[in-house]
Structures are given as structure tokens and as C-alpha cells.
Amino acid sequence: MKLDNLSEAVATLTAILQDICRKEKTSSPEWHDQVQLADSITQTLQTLPQQHRNSSGSLTALENASVSLWNLSVSLKTKGVLAAQSNAKLRNIAFLIVQFCTETDNRDITLKKKIMMGLKTGRAWIDCNCPDMAEKVLIATEEYIKHLQMSILERKNKNPDNSADEEMQKLEAENELFKLLCYKAEIGLSQNRHEEALDAVLHAKEMLPKFPKEGAFLSMLCYNFGVNLFQSKQHENSIVWLRESYEIGKNKQAVGHKNQSRTLRLLANAYLEVNPEQNLQQALNAVSLANTEHVHPAGLYLRLKVLLLSIEPDEPVKKAIEDLLKLPDITVDLSLSILHLVNNHSRLEIVRWLIQGLLQKFGNSPDIGKILITNLEILVQGKQIKQAKEFMEFCITAHHTGRPLDLAIKKRFHLVLWEQGAAAFEENEFHESLDWYNYSLSLYSKSDTWDKNMAKLQRNRANCYLGLNQPQKAKEAIFEAEKIDPTSAHTQYIIYKLALLEENKEQASTAMQKMCDCARQELTVSGDEDHIFGLICLAAQKAFEDGNTSTSLIALECLCNSSPDPWQVLTALRCLVRLKLAEADEDEFKREEAFVVVENIRTAYNKLLQLQDQSTDRLPQIQKEAEWFMKIAWNLALQCDKHPEKMKDLFTLCSQLTSLCPVDDDTLVRQRTCMLMSAAACLQIARTTADEGRKRMALEESLDHVGNCKQLYGSAQTLALGPNDSKGKDTEKLLLLYEFEARTKLKDPRVENILERAFTMPNSDPKMFEALAALSMEASCSNKSLCVRVLKIAIRKNLQADQPDYSKCSQLFHSMVQLSLSSNNQDTTGQDEAWNYYMEILDILDKKAQGQYPEIEVLWLMTKAWNCGINLFSASKYIDAEKWCGLAIRMIKFLTTMKNNYQDHMNTVYGEVLAKIEGSKTRGSLEE
Known part of the structure; x- marks a missing residue:
């Protein structure tokens, strides 16, 4: 900023501040822009050299505007309409302007004003998580406090008679310093400068004798530091602050025993987090002291936890548990937490003792079911199967004799029982699995008969009976399941397995068809396609292993037509094609049916195209599948010599599949x-x-x-x-x-x-x-x-x-002559063409063929020429007749084996033809 514009800048800033104070809409962009502009000008003013700061004349208007801005921030903050960041900015602008305007004013009232504004501005920056800005303000504020303290001390030394008043002012200044130290501790901790923060708190702690009422605040400040550090996993630093909080809070009535107990409990937890083995005693001391300060369930629970970690004998642990159970507000949930804690440390004797105690203590509680199910879970987790079964029988008896379990607890029982049943079934321990499922069945009442879960339970029981080779009982169980849930594919699958076991192919096929129908219905409802169609895959495999091809085909067709998984469809198509081709090979009457796989191969091609677009990472597998189906199509096509339509389809498919190969x-x-x-x-x-x-x-x-x-x-x-x-x-x-x-x-x-x-x-x-x-x-x-x-x-x-190749040539000449002479015997154009061909043939016979021209073709040509001549003769075309007959006579000499058969006869006839031709000529002359 130019010096000659300083006055103008002060005036502009004053006007902006006044404008900010007049506007009430603090959320508008224009208001925020003005605040930003004011902040920018204020920062510029701070950079001016000292000798220029008074050159602008009176700064009273600017200072008054800053005070108005300060009051505005207080008012808006009280109303709750000012954001924390904006509040800090307004206060900071006001504080800096007052600094600028009162730079040379060292009066106590001015210093106190700047100290008050500095502390509140620093607090505002801390509240909006801007520790750097807060630190700048507090550094200046600390200087003002020191100036004020020196001023008070000078006056006290000059006027000892007025020491009481000066002492009061000194105490007020020290109180402001106490606040500043607390703020500095907060800033240091937020910037991970733990030593600086601790020094500030220790300095403030030394001032507590003068301000005993601030002890509770300082203790709570240290506690909050400890909590934040504990939550951010800085447990060692947390211990330092929690110990300091406890020490500061000692003998402070305002802190209270409850707060001290809470601090000690967190301190004990921090010790355990840092190093449980080395710090067990410190943790035990802390929690014991906490319980001395104030008895709380959390403290007693923590003491029990520490005792369990320290592997104390049973008696101290039991004593700690008894102290917990004696609490007047002890609940079932807290008791169960105690039970789980003891069980996690494998103190089985104490667990059994505690369960008995809980059953007695809460025997009439509506939450007794929680204790029962927790006990069952603990027994099962501990592999105490015999005890778990005995306890389960006890619970079932109680459930049916006046102490029924509520719905939520029953669900938890069923979950545990089914988990145990499933685990035993996986190990092929079918009898054990059946026991657990039967316990679950015993918890059902008549009103639960149509529960879908009952159908699942009966299916599980049926599978157990199948594993035990008790098909009749399996049928009874699955019959109950079908009554409850007839549209379940799982139910039909078990019926299907039973039919295969009894070699009832018709029933197996029916069950398979129902299973496929159910699968399509369940697919639209549940979306559990992977599991459902996986079940059908198993069914198809089982049918194939049992030699039930027709049933297997039903399952495979279902998979091909309905499964949303293209890879599963491809697998099913391969199996389907293999089965159909195998059937055709075994049965001669089904040989023609092999060609129905064309549609299956076409489906496979479409699926592979779909996968090629979706699964570029599985390209080698796609190519491998395409090659397999291509070979099938190729081999089938080669067998279709009598079926050109099928051959065409198969070779076309083969070509399409080949395009997917490498x-x-x-x-x-x-x-x-x-x-x-x-x-x-x-x-x-x-x-x-x-x-x-x-x-x-x-x-x-x-x-x-x-x-x-x-x-x-x-x-x-x-x-x-x-x-x-x-x-x-x-x-x-x-x-x-x-x-x-x-x-x-x-x-x-x-x-x-x-x-x-x-x-x-x-x-x-x-x-x-x-x-x-x-x-x-x-x-x-x-x-x-x-x-x-x-x-x-x-x-x-x-x-x-x-x-x-004269044999080939003879055939070609044969065709040409035939084309020329076959259309019309009176066609002179055709005869002329044929005559030319004959001349070419005679030339070949005479000069080139050298006996290689087939005799049968020579005979045919001779006969064709002779017949042409005779036909012309019959039509009174004697000249042409003599020409063609003469051609035939000329060809006789090229006959070898058959020459004698024709020569005499043809010569005789040819003579007659010539005679008749002469006669016709004579008659023609006489007529003339």
C-alpha cells in the first residue's frame, strides 16, 4: 500500500466495517466477500513501519468500528447464527485493528482491553481448529499481560499504601495468564508438541494456590487431553495426562469422587493398552483406587479383567465377581458380559460356578433365556458336547413346562443347534447331526407348523436319515417338508434322491421336473440362482452316475434354458451334447436324433459370444470351449452326407465357432x-x-x-x-x-x-x-x-x-455334338456346328490320337452321323444325306474291334443310298 493512500485505506476499512455491521445476512456471499476484504486490508496495515502508523491522523473512527464489529460477533454468536470460522475471523479483524490503533497506548485499560480481546480471539481460533492462528494471537496477548504486570508492579513500588488495590489487579492479570496457559496447552497438544503443552499445564498448576477454584477446570482439561490421546491410540501420552488430571483433582471437592474414579479407570485401561504384562500392577492399583474413590460397575468389571489377566487364583476372581453381582443395579446383560469375560480366559470352573449363580439370581427374570442360550454357546464353543446336550434337554423341558422361551431367544437357540447340526453333517457324523436337529424340532410348537424354517429343518433331518441309510424315516421327514413348502427346489431334490435310491425312474423324473419348475419360480423371488442351479447340477450328476440318462437330460435342459450363469450353461451344454451323442451311438434307431444337438451347439455359440464381450480376462477358456464345440459340430457335419440341410447348419456353426478360436x-x-x-x-x-x-x-x-x-x-x-x-x-x-x-x-x-x-x-x-x-x-x-x-x-x-487325355476329349466332343444335333434334326445351323466338330475330331483321329481315342466314342459319333444322314435321306435331302452318311463311312476305319460288325452292312446301305440319290437325280432330269 502506498503511504499517500494510508488515510484512504483507513477510511475504506472503516466504511467496510460499518457496512458489515449493518448487514444481518451473514450467510450471503457479499457479506463474506466484505469480511475477506476487511481482513486483507487489516493484514496490510500490520505490515506498515512504525513511523508511518500515525500519519493517517485520528484512528478513533476505525477503532470504534472495530469495537462495533466485536460486539456484532458476540451478538451473532449468542444467537447461534454465526459459523465458528466467521466468528474467529471477525474477532481477529477487530483485535488486529485495536492493536493497530493503540500501538503506543500503554494504559492499563487499553492493555486489559487487548488482553480480553486476544484471549477470546485465541479461543475462537481454537474452537474452529486453527491452532496456528490462535498461537499468533496468544503470543501478542502474552506480551500485553507481561506489560500489564510490569505496570502494576511499578505502581505498587511507587505507592505502597495502595498495595491492596494493586494486589487485586495483579491477581486479575495472573488469572488471565492462567487462561492463556491453558489455551497454549490445547494448541501444543493439537500440534503434537506434548512437552510444550505439559510445560504450560505445569506452569498453570503452580498458580492453582492463588486460584483454587480453577483446579477442577485444569483437572478436567488434562482428563480431556487423556481421553483424546487414548482414542487416537497414543496410550503412553494418555497415561501422562490422566495421571496429571488425577493429581490435580486430589482433595478438590469441585472435581468430585466420581470424576476421579472415571479418570483412574481410564488410566488403568491405558496401562493395559500400552503393555498388559508389564503394567498389570499399575493397572490394578489404578482401578483399585478408582473403586475406593467411587464404586461403579465399570470399575469392578475392569478390576475383574485385570485379575483375570494376572492369572490370579480362583478365589480373588470369585470375590471380584461377587462384588459385581452385589451391585443393586446389576443387569442380566452385564452379568453375561462378566460370563463371557471369564470364559474368554478359559476359567471353566469359575464359568460353571458363575452360571449356577446367575441361574439362581435371575431365575424369575424375563431375561433368563439370555443366560440359558449363553451357557449353551459357551458349552458348544468349549467342545463340551455331552454337557451341552444335557443342558439342551433341560432347556427343552423348561420351555414346555411353564418357562417358555421368547421368540428372539428361540431363534438364537435354533441358530446354535443348526450350526452344530451342519458341522456334524459335514463330518459325516449323521447321528450326531440328527440329534442337534431333533433338539431344534423340539423347540417348535404347533403354531410354528407352517414356518418355512420348519421345512428347512425337516429337509436337514431327511438328509441325516439318508446318511444313516434310513430311507423310510427320510421319506417321513421330507413329506412334512413338502406339506409346508411344496415349491422348494431343495425339497424336490431330496425326493429325487429317494426316488433314485429306490430305482423309481418315473418318480425321479417327476421330481426333477418339479425341481426345475421350482428353481425358475424361486429365481424370480429369491435371486439365489447360484445355489439353486448348483443343486440341479448335483442332481444331473447323480442321475448320470446312476445310469438314469433321461432324468439327467431333464436337469441339463433346465440348466441350459434357465441358468443365468453362462459358464454353468456351457458346462450343461457339453454334458447334454455328450449324453445325446452317446445315446445315438448305442441305439441305431436314435442315430438320426443325434442331430438335435445342433440347437445346443448354437446356444453354446451365443453364450460364448456373450462371454467374449463380458469376460476378456477369461479369453483362453472361451477359446477352449469354442474349440470343443467346433470339433463336435465338425464331426457331426461329416456324418450328414444324406442331410444337406443339417450339414449346412453344422458347418456354418463350425465356422462361427472357429472365429472364436485363437x-x-x-x-x-x-x-x-x-x-x-x-x-x-x-x-x-x-x-x-x-x-x-x-x-x-x-x-x-x-x-x-x-x-x-x-x-x-x-x-x-x-x-x-x-x-x-x-x-x-x-x-x-x-x-x-x-x-x-x-x-x-x-x-x-x-x-x-x-x-x-x-x-x-x-x-x-x-x-x-x-x-x-x-x-x-x-x-x-x-x-x-x-x-x-x-x-x-x-x-x-x-x-x-x-x-x-483323349478319353476326356471324346466325352467333351460327345457333349458338343449332342448339343448341336439333339434339338432338331432339320436344324441346319446345328448340323453345320456338328459338322465342324466332326471335322476337328477326324483331324484328331487321323493325326493326333494314334489309337487313344475311345472306340466306343468313335462308334457313337459314327452312329450319330449315320442316323443324321438317314434322317435327312428320309426327308428327301439327298445331298446332305450323302454328306452325313459319307462322314459315317469315313469313320469306320477308326474302329478297331468293331469295324467288321458295321463295315459291310453300312457299305451296302450306303450303296443303296447313293443309288437312290442317283435315281432321284435322273428323275429330276427327266422332269426337267
Whole structure:
């Protein structure tokens, strides 16, 4: 701040303080902003050098405004509308301004004013847990107290006659110092400066003779310090303060015996917390002194605890217990705490003695049941089973003979008895378990007959009887359970086990079905799906072990359809698939039923997809499951040669499951093969179905599989589909053949493009074109030009080979001739095409075939040409007839074994044909 603006700053601060005092809404942001601004200006004023502080002229207005601010804080605090932090800030601002305005004023009245304001401001900062701020204020306040004391001492020395008045003022100043020391102790303790805090308290303690009434306050202050340290586990420091509290409070009537006793009890506990073994005697001394000061149940209880820790003989311990029990306000709950304490230290003789005493003392109390159940718990915990059973029989008798247990105590009895029954059952001690459950049953009355817990109890008893091999009694118990809770899956499970035991498969299946129904109902109500479906898993396993496959299938189907746990569903699906396949292998009539597992495999695939999204950390297990189901689908698909529809579904599933397996060459090859097989199966469906709609759908689906396979085939990730892979080359050919067949049968004009691709393929061979030719010639294709083109390419490919296969060539020529001559005998275009083919064939026979052309095909060609000629002759087309008959005669020479069979006859007929042709020519001339 600039010096020439000091007056302006003082004026501004005065105005802000006045404005703060005028506003009553202390919760508004504007009010808090002004307080913050006032605080900032006040802090700036404190930094001014001494020589500039009086340059602003009169500071009276500012001081008056600060006093008003102080009074405002007092008023608002009294009304309870001012937060602790805001209260401390207002007081701090007022105190600092008074400091600033009265820096050179050393009058007693001014010093007293600043001391009062400093102490209250320090207290305010302590109350809002700001010890650093409080310490700053108290340091200044302590200086003012010292100045005041010096001033009083100077006056006393100058005027000894007025010493009484000066002595009173000196005492008042020392009283303020006492308060300041107490505040300093609080600050030191909050900052973990224990030595400074203790020094301040000891200094204050030295002043107590002058202020005896402050002894109770100082004692309570030390006690509070001890309590806080005890609660924060600083037990050694707590001991120091508690001892100081007790010492200060000695012989102080205002402190009182009760408070002294309380301090000593906490001191004894602190000794035990620090080191029970080393400090037992100090703890015993402290608690004994506490009980001398004032008898309290907590003190007597603590003394008993110390005696038990010190392993005293039974008599002193019993004496301490008797002192407790003699208290007029002793309660059953406190007595039970004593009982538990003694039992925890394994003083069994004293425990038995105490229980007897409690039963006598509280025999007519409504809380007697608490003692009974506690005794049972202690006996059970101590493994005193025989005594526990005898005592239980006593309690049951009392319950039914005029001293009934209330509902809460009965529940506790049932819990203990059931825990014991369950523990014995786990150890296969079925008789022991049954005893405990029977005790529980004895506590039920007729009004409890329809309690659901009674059904659970009867189920537990039935299980015990099963373990004891007493099925009849088990049936009686479970019958009672079913009457109470017929919709329980647990009840039906036991009925199911009994049915298996009696080899009653029908009843076992019925119980299993009910169990599944119950499980679905309980699932919506209780949400205990893990336990319920775990029970069905056990039932399925038990049925399987007993050879009851049909019942096992019911359980597994239930798990597959209803269990919310996908892993459990997968396990059930694997078992279900195994069972169904095993049945099909054993029974020839059920062989076809094996294919019903397709839906199970599809369900497994869907579950695995779900898990893949949810359980990325279990990816290896997902892949392992997918591989298992994939192999099943693969093996089944291979058996479906007579069922293309099922084959298609299985290979499609196989491909989908393979996509979940680890990505490697083998997986990709397998996936490619699955797609190929799916495409092939779709084509087979199209070949065999009479339904045109289904046929078209199958062909389109085949094209989808081909497209997916081509995409996979072209993937750069797949080394197995590289250019040097023979299987990859075969795949490419098959893809082309499948696409060709599908598009041909769909009459898709893009089939021409496929043929072009085939022709330009680097790895194309005659066989592929032979296959294309065969496909193009199917009746459903009906595209003659396409057929001829494919046949020609196939022939050319064959003839271009190093060693042409003339047998294949003959078949292809056969098809071409057949296509040309079969449509219409009078079709000259077809005859011309056929004639060209014949010429090409004759050239091959004459120059290339060298006897490798099949004789049967030569015979067929010869016969076809001869018949064509005869037909033309019959139609009076003599020139053409002579041409085709002559062609047939020319082919005779290429016959080997069958030449003699035809040569003479054909020559004779050919002569007749020629004669008739000549005759027709002569007649034609005469007519002209």
C-alpha cells in the first residue's frame, strides 16, 4: 500500500466495517466477500513501519468500528447464527485493528482491553481448529499481560499504601495468564508438541494456590487431553495426562469422587493398552483406587479383567465377581458380559460356578433365556458336547413346562443347534447331526407348523436319515417338508434322491421336473440362482452316475434354458451334447436324433459370444470351449452326407465357432473349409429340393458363403492361404465352381465374368473346365451358348496339355455334338456346328490320337452321323444325306474291334443310298 493512500485505506476499512455491521445476512456471499476484504486490508496495515502508523491522523473512527464489529460477533454468536470460522475471523479483524490503533497506548485499560480481546480471539481460533492462528494471537496477548504486570508492579513500588488495590489487579492479570496457559496447552497438544503443552499445564498448576477454584477446570482439561490421546491410540501420552488430571483433582471437592474414579479407570485401561504384562500392577492399583474413590460397575468389571489377566487364583476372581453381582443395579446383560469375560480366559470352573449363580439370581427374570442360550454357546464353543446336550434337554423341558422361551431367544437357540447340526453333517457324523436337529424340532410348537424354517429343518433331518441309510424315516421327514413348502427346489431334490435310491425312474423324473419348475419360480423371488442351479447340477450328476440318462437330460435342459450363469450353461451344454451323442451311438434307431444337438451347439455359440464381450480376462477358456464345440459340430457335419440341410447348419456353426478360436494358420484353414462345405451343402439343397423358393434361397446362401470364404482367402493375415499353398489353389477353384453353379442356376448374367476369371486363372487346368462344362450342361441351366463355350475351352485346355487325355476329349466332343444335333434334326445351323466338330475330331483321329481315342466314342459319333444322314435321306435331302452318311463311312476305319460288325452292312446301305440319290437325280432330269 502506498503511504499517500494510508488515510484512504483507513477510511475504506472503516466504511467496510460499518457496512458489515449493518448487514444481518451473514450467510450471503457479499457479506463474506466484505469480511475477506476487511481482513486483507487489516493484514496490510500490520505490515506498515512504525513511523508511518500515525500519519493517517485520528484512528478513533476505525477503532470504534472495530469495537462495533466485536460486539456484532458476540451478538451473532449468542444467537447461534454465526459459523465458528466467521466468528474467529471477525474477532481477529477487530483485535488486529485495536492493536493497530493503540500501538503506543500503554494504559492499563487499553492493555486489559487487548488482553480480553486476544484471549477470546485465541479461543475462537481454537474452537474452529486453527491452532496456528490462535498461537499468533496468544503470543501478542502474552506480551500485553507481561506489560500489564510490569505496570502494576511499578505502581505498587511507587505507592505502597495502595498495595491492596494493586494486589487485586495483579491477581486479575495472573488469572488471565492462567487462561492463556491453558489455551497454549490445547494448541501444543493439537500440534503434537506434548512437552510444550505439559510445560504450560505445569506452569498453570503452580498458580492453582492463588486460584483454587480453577483446579477442577485444569483437572478436567488434562482428563480431556487423556481421553483424546487414548482414542487416537497414543496410550503412553494418555497415561501422562490422566495421571496429571488425577493429581490435580486430589482433595478438590469441585472435581468430585466420581470424576476421579472415571479418570483412574481410564488410566488403568491405558496401562493395559500400552503393555498388559508389564503394567498389570499399575493397572490394578489404578482401578483399585478408582473403586475406593467411587464404586461403579465399570470399575469392578475392569478390576475383574485385570485379575483375570494376572492369572490370579480362583478365589480373588470369585470375590471380584461377587462384588459385581452385589451391585443393586446389576443387569442380566452385564452379568453375561462378566460370563463371557471369564470364559474368554478359559476359567471353566469359575464359568460353571458363575452360571449356577446367575441361574439362581435371575431365575424369575424375563431375561433368563439370555443366560440359558449363553451357557449353551459357551458349552458348544468349549467342545463340551455331552454337557451341552444335557443342558439342551433341560432347556427343552423348561420351555414346555411353564418357562417358555421368547421368540428372539428361540431363534438364537435354533441358530446354535443348526450350526452344530451342519458341522456334524459335514463330518459325516449323521447321528450326531440328527440329534442337534431333533433338539431344534423340539423347540417348535404347533403354531410354528407352517414356518418355512420348519421345512428347512425337516429337509436337514431327511438328509441325516439318508446318511444313516434310513430311507423310510427320510421319506417321513421330507413329506412334512413338502406339506409346508411344496415349491422348494431343495425339497424336490431330496425326493429325487429317494426316488433314485429306490430305482423309481418315473418318480425321479417327476421330481426333477418339479425341481426345475421350482428353481425358475424361486429365481424370480429369491435371486439365489447360484445355489439353486448348483443343486440341479448335483442332481444331473447323480442321475448320470446312476445310469438314469433321461432324468439327467431333464436337469441339463433346465440348466441350459434357465441358468443365468453362462459358464454353468456351457458346462450343461457339453454334458447334454455328450449324453445325446452317446445315446445315438448305442441305439441305431436314435442315430438320426443325434442331430438335435445342433440347437445346443448354437446356444453354446451365443453364450460364448456373450462371454467374449463380458469376460476378456477369461479369453483362453472361451477359446477352449469354442474349440470343443467346433470339433463336435465338425464331426457331426461329416456324418450328414444324406442331410444337406443339417450339414449346412453344422458347418456354418463350425465356422462361427472357429472365429472364436485363437487366430493361427490351422484355424483359418479350418474356417475356410467350413465355409466351403457350407456352400457345397447349400448347393446340394438346391439340387435336391423341388421347392423353387427354397432352391433360390439355398443358392443365394451358397453365394454368401462363397463371398465370405473369398474374403478370408484374400486376407493378408493368412499365411496358409499363400500363393504356394496347393490347398489354397484348390480352394480358389472350388470357390469358382460353386459360384458358377449358383449363378448359372440363378440365371445370373454375371456367370460370363466367372468364366473369364476361370480362363485367366494361372492355376486353371482341363479338369476345372470339364467340371464347368458338366455344370453348364445340367438341364436346370439351359444355356446352350454357355455350354458350348465352356466345352470348347475344356477341349482346348485338354489338347494343349503335354499328354492330352483323349478319353476326356471324346466325352467333351460327345457333349458338343449332342448339343448341336439333339434339338432338331432339320436344324441346319446345328448340323453345320456338328459338322465342324466332326471335322476337328477326324483331324484328331487321323493325326493326333494314334489309337487313344475311345472306340466306343468313335462308334457313337459314327452312329450319330449315320442316323443324321438317314434322317435327312428320309426327308428327301439327298445331298446332305450323302454328306452325313459319307462322314459315317469315313469313320469306320477308326474302329478297331468293331469295324467288321458295321463295315459291310453300312457299305451296302450306303450303296443303296447313293443309288437312290442317283435315281432321284435322273428323275429330276427327266422332269426337267
